[in-house]
Amino acid sequence: xxxxxxxxxxxxxxxxxxxxxxKGISGRSIAILVFLSICAAFFCVPxxxxxxxxxxxxxxxxxxAIFSLPxxxxxxxxVNAWDHACSGIRCEGLKVGFWNSVAILFPSLVLSMTLSSVxxxxxxxxxxxxxxxxxxxxxICAFVPFQIIMIPLIILxxxxxxxxxxxxxxxxxxxxxxxxxxxVFRNYYKGIPQEIMSAAxxxxxxxxxxxxxxxxxxxxxxxxxxxxxxxxxxxNDFLLGLTFGGLGTQPMSVVLANVVITTTGEAAYNExxxxxxxxxxxxxxxxxxxxxxxxxxITAGAIKG
Amino acid sequence: xxxxxxxDIIKSYGxxxxxxxxxxxxxDGEFLVLLGPSGCGKTTLLNLLAGLLDVTAGRITxxxxxxxxxxxxxRGLAMVFQSYALYxxxxxxxxxxxxxxxxxxxxxxxxxxxxxxARLLQIEPLLDRKPAQLSGGxxxxxxxxxxxxxxxxxxxxxxxxxxxxxxxxTEMRLEIKKxxxxxxxxxxxxxxxxxxxxxxxxxxxxxxxxxxQQFGSPDEIYGRPANLFVAGFIGSPxxxxxxxxxxxxxxxxxxxxxxxxxxVSRYGFVSPPQDGQSVVVGLRPEHFGxxxxxxxxxxxxxxxxxxxxxxxxxxxxxYLKFGDGLIATRVDPEQIxxxxxxxxxxxxxxxxxxxxxxxxxxxxx
Amino acid sequence: xxxxxxRMSPQLALTPAVAIxxxxxxxxxxxxxxxxxxxxxxxxxxGIDFTDWARQYERLFKDKGWTxxxxxxxxxxxxxxxxxxxxxxxxALIDREKRGEGFFRTVFLYPLAVSLIVTGVAxxxxxxxxxxxxxxxxxxxxxxxxxxxxxxPETAMYGIILAxxxxxxxxxxxxxxxxxxxxxxxxxxxxxxxxxxxxxxxxEIIIPMMKFTFLTCAILLSLGVVKAYDIVVAMTxxxxxxxTWVPGYFTINAYWVKSNLAYASAAAALMLGIxxxxxxxxxxxxxxxxxxxxx
Numbered sequence: 001x002x003x004x005x006x007x008x009x010x011x012x013x014x015x016x017x018x019x020x021x022x023k024g025i026s027g028r029s030i031a032i033l034v035f036l037s038i039c040a041a042f043f044c045v046p047x048x049x050x051x052x053x054x055x056x057x058x059x060x061x062x063x064x065a066i067f068s069l070p071x072x073x074x075x076x077x078x079v080n081a082w083d084h085a086c087s088g089i090r091c092e093g094l095k096v097g098f099w100n101s102v103a104i105l106f107p108s109l110v111l112s113m114t115l116s117s118v119x120x121x122x123x124x125x126x127x128x129x130x131x132x133x134x135x136x137x138x139x140i141c142a143f144v145p146f147q148i149i150m151i152p153l154i155i156l157x158x159x160x161x162x163x164x165x166x167x168x169x170x171x172x173x174x175x176x177x178x179x180x181x182x183x184v185f186r187n188y189y190k191g192i193p194q195e196i197m198s199a200a201x202x203x204x205x206x207x208x209x210x211x212x213x214x215x216x217x218x219x220x221x222x223x224x225x226x227x228x229x230x231x232x233x234x235x236n237d238f239l240l241g242l243t244f245g246g247l248g249t250q251p252m253s254v255v256l257a258n259v260v261i262t263t264t265g266e267a268a269y270n271e272x273x274x275x276x277x278x279x280x281x282x283x284x285x286x287x288x289x290x291x292x293x294x295x296x297x298i299t300a301g302a303i304k305g
Numbered sequence: 306x307x308x309x310x311x312x313d314i315i316k317s318y319g320x321x322x323x324x325x326x327x328x329x330x331x332x333d334g335e336f337l338v339l340l341g342p343s344g345c346g347k348t349t350l351l352n353l354l355a356g357l358l359d360v361t362a363g364r365i366t367x368x369x370x371x372x373x374x375x376x377x378x379x380r381g382l383a384m385v386f387q388s389y390a391l392y393x394x395x396x397x398x399x400x401x402x403x404x405x406x407x408x409x410x411x412x413x414x415x416x417x418x419x420x421x422x423a424r425l426l427q428i429e430p431l432l433d434r435k436p437a438q439l440s441g442g443x444x445x446x447x448x449x450x451x452x453x454x455x456x457x458x459x460x461x462x463x464x465x466x467x468x469x470x471x472x473x474x475t476e477m478r479l480e481i482k483k484x485x486x487x488x489x490x491x492x493x494x495x496x497x498x499x500x501x502x503x504x505x506x507x508x509x510x511x512x513x514x515x516x517x518q519q520f521g522s523p524d525e526i527y528g529r530p531a532n533l534f535v536a537g538f539i540g541s542p543x544x545x546x547x548x549x550x551x552x553x554x555x556x557x558x559x560x561x562x563x564x565x566x567x568x569v570s571r572y573g574f575v576s577p578p579q580d581g582q583s584v585v586v587g588l589r590p591e592h593f594g595x596x597x598x599x600x601x602x603x604x605x606x607x608x609x610x611x612x613x614x615x616x617x618x619x620x621x622x623x624y625l626k627f628g629d630g631l632i633a634t635r636v637d638p639e640q641i642x643x644x645x646x647x648x649x650x651x652x653x654x655x656x657x658x659x660x661x662x663x664x665x666x667x668x669x670x
Numbered sequence: 671x672x673x674x675x676x677r678m679s680p681q682l683a684l685t686p687a688v689a690i691x692x693x694x695x696x697x698x699x700x701x702x703x704x705x706x707x708x709x710x711x712x713x714x715x716x717g718i719d720f721t722d723w724a725r726q727y728e729r730l731f732k733d734k735g736w737t738x739x740x741x742x743x744x745x746x747x748x749x750x751x752x753x754x755x756x757x758x759x760x761x762a763l764i765d766r767e768k769r770g771e772g773f774f775r776t777v778f779l780y781p782l783a784v785s786l787i788v789t790g791v792a793x794x795x796x797x798x799x800x801x802x803x804x805x806x807x808x809x810x811x812x813x814x815x816x817x818x819x820x821x822x823p824e825t826a827m828y829g830i831i832l833a834x835x836x837x838x839x840x841x842x843x844x845x846x847x848x849x850x851x852x853x854x855x856x857x858x859x860x861x862x863x864x865x866x867x868x869x870x871x872x873x874e875i876i877i878p879m880m881k882f883t884f885l886t887c888a889i890l891l892s893l894g895v896v897k898a899y900d901i902v903v904a905m906t907x908x909x910x911x912x913x914t915w916v917p918g919y920f921t922i923n924a925y926w927v928k929s930n931l932a933y934a935s936a937a938a939a940l941m942l943g944i945x946x947x948x949x950x951x952x953x954x955x956x957x958x959x960x961x962x963x964x965x
Contacts, residue, residue, distance in 0.1 A: 032767045039760060040777045046792040046836065047780075053795065064805035066796070119687040126680035134688070141695045145897050145945055147921040147938040149698035151705070151931060155714070156693075175694050178687060195390035198357050203451070204406035205378035207679035213403065217394035236785035238900040239922075253787045253900075260791050261907055269795060276791040280784045287783035291776055294783070298841060299848045376676045 054078065054273035061269050077270035078278070085275055087250075087258035094278050096248065097255030101235055103166045104173070104251055108234055111174035112181060113226060117219065119178070120185025121211055125197050135186065142179040146239055157244065164246025172244050173234050181226060188222040189215065228290055229297040232283045252279045308333040308491045309354065309459060314363035316349055316515075323349050324515045327363075331493065333458075336485050338502040339495045341512035342538070347495045350512075351461055354493060356380050367459060378407040383452035384461040388468060389444045391436040397447050398432040404451035415454075422450040425484075442473045449484070462494040466501060478504060499539050503527065511535045529660075533667035536587045536660060542622050542633045545588045548664060553580040560586050560661060563628030567605035567654070572661055574670050584670065587660035590622060591635040596643050596650040603653035607632070611648045614641055625650065699942065706935035714931055726936035735912050736937065739920040742827055743944075746916065747895040749831030754887050756835060757842030762872065764843075765850045775847070778840040786837065790904020793833040794820065797905075820906055823913035830905055830914060837901075838894070842887050849883030850876070885955070892948040896941060917941050 053061065054077050055070040083093040090096075123131045153172060154163065162168035192215070200210040241251035250258075256279045260272045287294055309331040316324040324346050331337045339347035352358040354365060356377035365373045372380045383404075391400050401419045410418075423429045426446040436444055445465065452460055462481070466474045482505050485492055496502060502509050503523045511518045511526060511534070519531040530536035536544050549562035551569075558578050560567045567586060569578075593607075594600045609625035609632065621636040623644040634652060636644055644650060661670045707723045708715055719725075730736045760778060764771050781789065796802045799818035807815050819825035819832075853876065861871050877884075899918035906914045908923070915923075917937065924934035 029767055029769065032763050033769065036760070036763055036767070036770070036774050040774060043777055043781065043836065043840075046789070046796060049796060050792045061801055064801050064809055066802055066806045115686060115690075118683055122680040122683050127677065128680050128684065134684075134691075137691060137696075140949075141691060143893055143945060143949065144695065144699065145918065145938070145941045147918060147934075148702050148942045149695060150921075150938070151714075151925065151935065152698035152701045153694060175690055178690055179695075182687065193388065193390065195386045195388050196392065198352075198355075199384070199386060199390035199451070200392075200403075201357060201676070202355060202377045202382065202384050203404045205376050205676055206406070207676075207683060209406060213406075214392050214394070232783055236783075236787075238785065238787050238903070243922075253785045256785075256791070257787050257903060260794075260904070269798075269801065272791060273795065276788045280788045283783045283785075284780065287780055288776075291779070295775070295779065295844055298779075298782070298844050 050273045050276055054270055054277055056270050058268065058270060074270075077268070077274040080268070081259070081271045081274040081278060085255075085259045085271055087255045088262060090247070094252060094255055094259070094275050097250060097252035098278070100166065100245075100249055100255075101251040101253075104169050104241075105231060105234055106170075107167060108170035108173040109227065109230055111170065112177045112230060113223065115174060116178055116181035116226070117185050117216075117223070118211065119182045120187075121189050121215055122207070123182070124186045124189035125192065125215070126207065135183070138179040138182055142183065146176070150243060154243065163244065164249060166249050169241060169244045169249065169251065172240055173237070176240070177230065177233065181230070184226060184229075185222065188219070192218065224290070225293045225297040228286060228293050231286060232294075235283050308335070308368065309493065310364075310366045311350070311354075312364040312366075314350070314353065314365070315361045316346075316353060316358070317361045322515065324353075327515070327517060329510060329517065329520065331491060333491055334489050336482075336492045336494065336505055336507045338506035338509045339493065339512060340497070340499060340502040340509050340538075341518075342497060344514075345512040346515040347497075347512050348463060349515075351463055351493060351495045355382055355384050355461055381457045382459050382461060383455040383457050384463065385448045385452050385465045387464040389436075389448040389465075391444055391447055391451075393436055396433050396435055397428060397439070397450075400436070400447055401432075401450050401454050404454045408455065418454040418456065422453040425453065425487075426450050441469055442477065445469065445477060449481075453484075453488075457490070459491045459493065462492065464496050466496070466498070474501075481505065499541070503539075511538060513538075529669070530587070531669050533585060533587075533662050536662065536669075540589060542590050542635070544660070545590065545632045546585050546662075547588070547628065547630070547632070549584050549586045551578050551580060551582040551584055553578055560584060560659075562586060565605055565607060565627075567659065568656070569604065569659060569661060571656060572659060572670075574661070576670070578670070583664035585662045585664050585667075587662065588632070588654055589658065590633040592655060592658040593634040594653040594655065595637070595640065596652050598653070600653040600655055602656055604656045604659050606651065606653045608649060608651045611644045611646055611650060613646055614644045616641060623650075702935045703939050703942075705932055706939045708932050710931035710935075712929040712931065726932050727940075729933065730936055730940065735915055735923075736917075736920055738912050739915045739917045742914060742916050743895060743898070745827050746831060746834065746898060747892060749828070750834050750838065750891055750895055751888075752831070753835040753838040754842045754884070754891060756839040757844075757887070758846045758884075760839065760843045761846035761850055762876075765847060775844070778843050780840070781837045782841055784837075786900035787904045789833055789837050790901045793829065793836070794905045797821075797829050821910060823910050826906055826910060826914045830901060833901060833905060834898075838891070842891070845883060845887055846880070849880050853879055885952070889948060889952050893945060896944055896948070917944070 049066055052068070052070055053066070055073045055075070057070075057072065057074050057076075060068070060070065081093060082095050082098075084091050085093045087097075122128065123135060128134075153175075157163040157168050157172065160168075162171060196214065197210075200214050204210055204213075235251075236253060237251065238253045238257065241254040242257075245251060245254055256275050259275050260267070309329075311327055311329040314324050314327040315322065327350070329350075339350060341347050349358065353360055356372070356375060360373060363373070364371060367380055367382070370381075392403060395403060398419060401422060402415060405415055405418070419432075420429075423432060426449060428443065428446050428450060431439060431443060431447070436447070439447065448465070465481075466477055469477060478501060485505075494501075494505065506523055508520065508522055509526050510520045513534050519526055519535045521529075526535060527539055530539065530544075533546065537546055547562045549560040549567070552559050552561055557568070557570045558572070558574075560569050569586075594603070607625070607627070609627055612624045612626050612631055614621060614623040614636070616638060619638070621638040621641045621644075623634050623636050623641070624631045625634060626632075662668060663670050704716075704718075705714055706726050707718050709717075709719065709725070760774075764774050797804075797818060797820045799805065799821060802817065804815070804817035807813075807817065819829035857875065857879075861875065866875070897918055898916045899922065902908060902914055902916055902919050908915050908919050918941070921934050921937040921941065924930055924937055928934075
């Protein structure tokens, strides 16, 4: 017997004859969530500790209760860290490093993203006979330890009179990130349907025009991911800044390391923590706002092979 | 004066040769269809013509220019792709405009051509939309429009209708044919669909395994297939191909297959038939006579049991057991009642509609 | 074949990348290896004494600091492996439970957004004998727990390992998570129908299916361990004494402090060699897979 309903007829709800008990949350789920929460706490502990310490007075710190909340709260460590902290003989605070890092970021981003995107585009979408070999070499270059190329790069950059300058550090960042970023771009561009390139070859055939008018507008997503990767990597870098930074051009992490390590007498722990936080806040903010792209960047990078 | 020629084309990928010594001359204004199953090399040939692939050896000319070494944009061609390949970040107008990117025309001329193409293809209201906002059929038209604005003499189509539903496909077939009549340009069209080929082409090049099996008009291809491959590929339902042996005796030639003698005495053999020669006879399903109907001067009479039958509303096909295989015969749907499973029917095959092929080479005898 | 612009223009566009690769990478590597055979001190000298071409390497093998560095690198590697295990457990649990995935992922990954120097500074503070974790524990009577690992040579590396695991577990968790997600959901359904137990499912089915992900993580981890520098500087600056020297630290020290180009180059060359060794299984595996695929 077919039971088609004519439109307009309402179905009368009958009380269910075999009601089922609502299943609650299983014991196993609770166990997992508890375990994960404990791990999450473990992950948050260092952050909590730095934050609280940075707002404490030195007297309270000497009491040794690392987990206690600051009372009274003081902003002095922050101000001192920013303005007066001593890195070596200079006591101009983290702000010097902050502005240096910012100054390094912009040219470095422009250079690295332009270079890598064009290179990735050429290798992915155009017919270059030696592309396979070159990609393999790039893959290797992405993993060589910095120390093996450090000295020649220092010599080269002195020769080019950019050693110790902001531009010098920026250029080095662009150069060193080129292999990895090129691979990321190349993999992304490989995903563009071949027929679109075929059509573009028939319509225009121009390398730059197709890049500018067709490919670049389609690259929004990957550019955000690469931007985040690069900003985080450059901001958090230490070794390159240490090697290529001169007095007055050191990025923030180098200044931080100097402040924390090279103090004589009793260390101003609260200032050190404030200094660390100052250095950590910019990339953390990016992380919390644009976290989705962050994750994309990580998995994109590692699962390229 | 041929518009497009392929001379001795060889295309290999390492050890794999996809096209072997292929020659083809396409006339001006012709609608040439490259027809064949997947992997036969038809798309490769099209891409070679477009310049998207390079020949391993051979020469390609368009008009009177040798284009073998020219970039795609310099060959004076336009192409419509299977997946339309519209630029997703550009509007329809932007897509059409980019079609002229290599042509360096003044802005006024560009606008004029866009307007003309939009009018011709009835996509004027869509000019400011992006591809994602268009239906499949609309994208099709924009892809064609992008090719049209170039105002070139040769258009290439790469299976443009395979992504459309059946109804749209029929409509677009007519539209493309109409365009061809209006513009009188040369078209090279790749498809695996024989209906498209038969309805649209002026000439068809049937391809298999990198070799052109037959090159001729649709009637020729259909009526006189040059080999077993073409015979079996064209026609739906497919031509019945049955192995047989020739017997030449007393001025009469017969092809004997599964106990049935077919009189092929008046068949136009290319070379004299040999007694005992192994052949394959081809019988198109639609040429069988009606059951129990008298056919004057038949080539052969069959009395066969019905295995099963198919009805599709407008057509019907019955499958009869013959030897160790089946023979398909077209049936008037009204008559399908006479073809119940297990029934034995008597049908005849007329003279003049047989095809005989050499069993070894597959070539038409 | 005639000149085709469509062949030239991409190659022209690639010249900067090629130039950089040749000069900054290949050329530099070759230069450094070459110099490691010379006796350059503060400046490069290019003469090689062929009777004694390996003297820098001999010195290295006799150098206590280098031996310690190598040992520490191995210790760090093995210890950091915990990060992969931990990351896998976290990923498996998150994948299993599904609730709160976004929240937990955010929490476990945030250390990656932070500089290793910051991480080092934070953990160094936690390891402070008087005012850090140990101080807090002692003040509530748990005086038997010692958490001043950084001040003792035997335990300093463990402190660095702990900080590394904290920093890196989230990364491996993210990789594992995407590896887990790529496992066909039908496998889980089949396992439920078969009644396979939790442990067996993971041990016999899931983990073998994640082989490639594990290998990738292991290789990335190893490469990171070879390059370890920042965290050592921030936490212990190599101390106490030379107890936490690692190869990267050794090399930098040889250049800046000892002002010995050739010596530093030799150490760097060995670092490269170790990196190549780590790469070997991956290259072999990829080549083997390619051959299996095309045959």
